[in-house]
Amino acid sequence: MENFTFYTPTKYVFGRGAECKVAELSSQAGWKHVMIVYGGNSAIRSGLLDRVKDSLGSIGISFIELGGIKPNPTDDKVYEGIELARKERIDALIAVGGGSVIDTAKAIACGVPYDGDFWDFYAGKKTVTEALPVGVVLTIPAAGSEGSGNSVITRIDGLHKISLRTESALRPRFACLNPELTYTLPPYQTASGIADMMVHIMERYFTPTSEVEVTDRLCEGLLKAIIAEAPKVMAEPDNYDARANIMWSGTLAHNGVCGCGRREDWSSHFLEHELSAVYGVTHGAGLAVVTPAWMTFVARTNPSKIAQFGRSVFDIKATDDMTAALEGIEALRAFFNSIGLPISMTALGIDNPDIPLLVRKLHENKGERIGGYMSLGAAETAEIYRIATDF
Ligand code: NZQ
Ligand code: ZN
Helix, strand or coil: CCCCCCCCCEEEEEEECCHHHHHHHHHCCCCCCEEECCCHHHHHHHHHHHHHHHHHHHCCCCCCEEEECCCCEEEEHHHHHHHHHHHHHHCCCEECCCHHHHHHHHHHHHHHHCCCHHHHHHCCCCCCCCCCCCEEEECCCCCCCCCCCCCEEEEECEEEEEEECCCCCHHHHHHHHCCHHHCCCHHHHHHHHHHHHHHHHHHCCCCCCCCCCHHHHHHHHHHHHHHHCCCCCCCCCHHHHHHHHHHHHHHHHHHCCHHHCCCCCCCHHHHHHHHHHHCCCCCCHHHHHHHHHHHHHCCCCCCCHHHHHHHHHHCCCCCHHHHHHHCCCCCCCHHHHHHHCCCCCHHHHHCCCCHHHHHHHHHHHHCCCCCCCCCHHHHHHHHHHHHHCCC
């Protein structure tokens, strides 16, 4: 196991009515004037936005609003938010939504106190040392941004989708997690969220680091729990306990606990980010296509951990590593398919992907080589996109 520092300052408030704690949590933090950030209409339709506003208003916390954040969020809303936040001199941001809303709030949070262009942080030119605090009311278990220090934004000019990673500067101050708020999710979003959280665990699970038994068992246990609960939330969207288990899994998948002391991979995410940047696909659905393709490619030369995944997560019995790996990949695809996710590029809506473009952008954005489990250059990433296309 490698040395590590693990710090998660986020206060999680979990359960029915958790969103009603926003005012109390904001007041404890000393916030007096906040910006509420939200997406399309889901939080308005459900009445959630009004409940959050009422809660803040009831104890005299004033607020301004920035709505209309779209999935795969773009830099234009961040610039708009930074300007508004500076003009209004807000103390903090409250994100009401999923990863796209939270990531936009985080980008505004680090952009406001910075003299230059907020994109400098995403382009790797500057490190975030200062940011406004962010609170979260989560409405979709998926991206894990409610507990992560990361923010993923797409620069419209050139369609660069970049993940900014911070140790703790952008971790939310608090996250209110009420599973009931997820009852209204469309099935495709529920399923895509499940794929995303599974792959967050797998990106950490596929490691070259040895002797990491504790985090291996955490990863395997979480994956098995998600696989058991997923059919329940798909069949019964208002099954509280199943929704609760999925929601907490989504947070644990990406708040860092599963990655302590081990090198992580992240190739599947990097490969997918180009698909959502160029073709606008839902992130988790893109992962359901790309991750099994990545696993197929690495299993050809390095099957041991993929085989362990097959045996431990899907109870594959094969003793030979290559067979166990391939059967595990098929079991994963069958699972994604069973919850209504695409498992081919065509099913994802991309009939004829422009692989040279995807590969060029990928390595422009993420460097010449990617991957912690197996290092991949342009020839290898092109082959993975081909495997995903030909499947
Ligand atoms: O915009 P509204 O109307 O709210 O609709 C949203 C949106 O269309 C809808 N939705 C959310 N909660 C709902 C709901 N509809 C009905 N009822 C509810 N309770 O769901 C759609 C998707 O929302 P979005 O926020 O985009 O989903 P998600 O949480 O999957 O976030 C995806 C973004 O997060 C990034 C992804 O790349 C993508 O841009 N990621 C962020 C990470 C991070 N910050 O740590 C890590 C991830 O790997 C990921 O890359
Ligand atoms: Zn993800």
